[in-house]
Amino acid sequence: MSQSAEEQQEHRKQKKDWKQERRKRRAIWAVVSAALALLAVPVLAWLYMQRSMETITEIKKPEILSIKAGDMQDIEQLELGTIDVSGDQKTKDVVFCVYSAEKGKKYDLQLAHTTNIGFTYSIYKASSPIEGGDVTYLGKQYKKGELLPGGYLNLAADGKHATNAYHNNTYGEYNNVQQAAEPLYWKSKEQETLSNKKDEREEFYVNYYILHISWDETVQNNKETDMIYLMAG
Amino acid sequence: MMLTEEQKRGERMQGKKKKEGLTSEEYRQQARDEISKVKNEWKVFLRTGIIMSAALIVIIIACVAWFVSNNKVTISTTRVQSAGSEFELAAASKPNSETSAGVYDKLLDVPQGTKSSIKNQNFLATDGSHTSITWAITDDSNMNNNTEVGIEPGASGKMTFYIISHKEGALSVTLDLTLTGYTGEETAATSSNLQKANQRAQQLLEGHVLLFVGYDSDARSYKGWISQDAGPWSMTLDSEKAVLSRDENGKLTWSVQNAKKDTAYPVTLYWVWPEILGSYLVKDQSSIGKRPILFPEDWNDGSSHLTELPKTLFKAMCSLNDNRYFYWKESEEFAGTVTEGKLNQMRTDFNPVMYGTLAVYYNQADEYLGSNVRFIKLKLDAQ
Numbered sequence A: 001m002s003q004s005a006e007e008q009q010e011h012r013k014q015k016k017d018w019k020q021e022r023r024k025r026r027a028i029w030a031v032v033s034a035a036l037a038l039l040a041v042p043v044l045a046w047l048y049m050q051r052s053m054e055t056i057t058e059i060k061k062p063e064i065l066s067i068k069a070g071d072m073q074d075i076e077q078l079e080l081g082t083i084d085v086s087g088d089q090k091t092k093d094v095v096f097c098v099y100s101a102e103k104g105k106k107y108d109l110q111l112a113h114t115t116n117i118g119f120t121y122s123i124y125k126a127s128s129p130i131e132g133g134d135v136t137y138l139g140k141q142y143k144k145g146e147l148l149p150g151g152y153l154n155l156a157a158d159g160k161h162a163t164n165a166y167h168n169n170t171y172g173e174y175n176n177v178q179q180a181a182e183p184l185y186w187k188s189k190e191q192e193t194l195s196n197k198k199d200e201r202e203e204f205y206v207n208y209y210i211l212h213i214s215w216d217e218t219v220q221n222n223k224e225t226d227m228i229y230l231m232a233g
Numbered sequence B: 001m002m003l004t005e006e007q008k009r010g011e012r013m014q015g016k017k018k019k020e021g022l023t024s025e026e027y028r029q030q031a032r033d034e035i036s037k038v039k040n041e042w043k044v045f046l047r048t049g050i051i052m053s054a055a056l057i058v059i060i061i062a063c064v065a066w067f068v069s070n071n072k073v074t075i076s077t078t079r080v081q082s083a084g085s086e087f088e089l090a091a092a093s094k095p096n097s098e099t100s101a102g103v104y105d106k107l108l109d110v111p112q113g114t115k116s117s118i119k120n121q122n123f124l125a126t127d128g129s130h131t132s133i134t135w136a137i138t139d140d141s142n143m144n145n146n147t148e149v150g151i152e153p154g155a156s157g158k159m160t161f162y163i164i165s166h167k168e169g170a171l172s173v174t175l176d177l178t179l180t181g182y183t184g185e186e187t188a189a190t191s192s193n194l195q196k197a198n199q200r201a202q203q204l205l206e207g208h209v210l211l212f213v214g215y216d217s218d219a220r221s222y223k224g225w226i227s228q229d230a231g232p233w234s235m236t237l238d239s240e241k242a243v244l245s246r247d248e249n250g251k252l253t254w255s256v257q258n259a260k261k262d263t264a265y266p267v268t269l270y271w272v273w274p275e276i277l278g279s280y281l282v283k284d285q286s287s288i289g290k291r292p293i294l295f296p297e298d299w300n301d302g303s304s305h306l307t308e309l310p311k312t313l314f315k316a317m318c319s320l321n322d323n324r325y326f327y328w329k330e331s332e333e334f335a336g337t338v339t340e341g342k343l344n345q346m347r348t349d350f351n352p353v354m355y356g357t358l359a360v361y362y363n364q365a366d367e368y369l370g371s372n373v374r375f376i377k378l379k380l381d382a383q
Helices: A003-049 A166-170 B005-012 B025-069 B198-207 B314-318 B330-338 B341-349 B352-372
Strands: A049-060 A063-070 A091-100 A109-113 A120-126 A133-139 A138-144 A146-147 A150-152 A184-188 A205-214 A230-231 B087-092 B113-118 B121-125 B132-134 B156-165 B170-185 B210-216 B221-226 B232-237 B244-245 B252-259 B263-272 B373-382
Touching: A003 B025, A003 B121, A049 B087, A063 A230, A091 A133, A109 A120, A150 B341, A166 B352, B087 B373, B113 B232, B121 B132, B121 B156, B156 B170, B170 B198, B198 B352, B221 B232, B221 B244, B221 B263, B252 B263, B314 B341, B330 B352, B341 B352
Parallel strands: A049 B132
Antiparallel strands: A049 B373, A063 A091, A091 A205, A109 A184, A109 A230, A120 A146, A120 A205, A133 A138, A150 A184, B087 B121, B087 B156, B113 B121, B156 B263, B170 B252, B170 B373, B210 B221, B210 B263, B232 B244, B244 B252
């Protein structure tokens, strides 16, 4: 009996030793494989081919284009107000300017007006304010330049009113529109370019224009009203 | 050892108890022994564990240090060869030792390439210890970062890179081009002054600043669009019959059958920021003036697809999620105005009034880009 007990104890001891042996072996394996993995990863990364080249550039900040009256005066001063057509002079000139903080900007000029009054509108290029110019406006004088090439986009055959070509754009689905309320759209033919030299105030790049309004005897003082829009863009 | 009667009884009950029949005192003692042994084992484990993790940390630090070690090698007019690398990337450098750095390169974190010269042409190239470099800028190869300052809608140009082969025979390189937008002050001095642009701006950047692999200056049209929204195409380059192709999944591959050792193969990329939406839509210049045409042909199964409008592009342009082309404030208004049908109609039967309603969203996106992205990084990855 004692022998089998002893045998059992021996057996248990052997089992424990064997278990410890297994644990030791496992531990060693774990360390070795971890070390191998750590060595393999950087070596493989070095062998794996990857090359790259990069460059960087900037987006230019967009500078706005704007319209002002006369020589960079407040746009509120661009007043057409009441025009008395009974006098001898059959024309009126107002000066406006197109400017931006960025030089050489390209833009189109567009004029839109209703046709209640039979005025003729034209836009001329103008010089910067100088002494002895032919047009005076808001205290400064300008020299009238050449007529700005362009044409009406929707002039009717009678040469006075607008066709319905742009009716949907202007009024959408609304149909009770008198013919004279249909605006005439005029657009410059070629793109204008802002000057490359700053104006005398050294702040903006400015182009000057004269809006020339003229009429003949058929236009009377009859309290008609028109709306005029000047656009640059 | 003399067994008592109890012990003998215990022995006989082998089914239930594996241990010998011991007295409760000895049993308790055994239990205590086991507990203290387990506690000791834990201590041993800790000890070896600490030593092991210490060894681990040392190995990691050694590897990282070796990786990061910035060994500067300056070699003039010699080729740098790295054993095992099949190719290197390079860009032509300016002659007469003028600097070929872009005006904003100080905002990049990588060094300039290594000087290299092949058949009397000077390059700045990658090598074994400089795997990421800046792209050399010249008068012919730049993104308006040579002397000019920056890009804007309507700008376009080209960037040329070279693949220098170090082996004979078949060579195939996978290319990946990415544009990343950053915000930051115009006076930013280092990359730490930059932050990535927001997701919307980044998406719009990818749809507005475009990359192509070919350009026809007579027709003012582009070929081979590189973009997530592009379709597959394949193009043979003039030099040595190399082939550049994009597969269905967007993978760009350059390959040549008979590469010669130490030869520089050029690849030119054309970048463009279309000024107006019309460039994406039309097939000819009648309605867009002198502006470029991006996709002059319609999709045609079974061709090289270089100049064709990708089948799914107009659909992607109308998507309310991840839209790379348009910016809107009211999504319902946008969804009602911009439809795939209308975009297709502009392609076949251009209507300026309808076009105006669509173009508004493209222009708004340009404005959004201008306000939310200050710098753009173009990166070429090759492997």
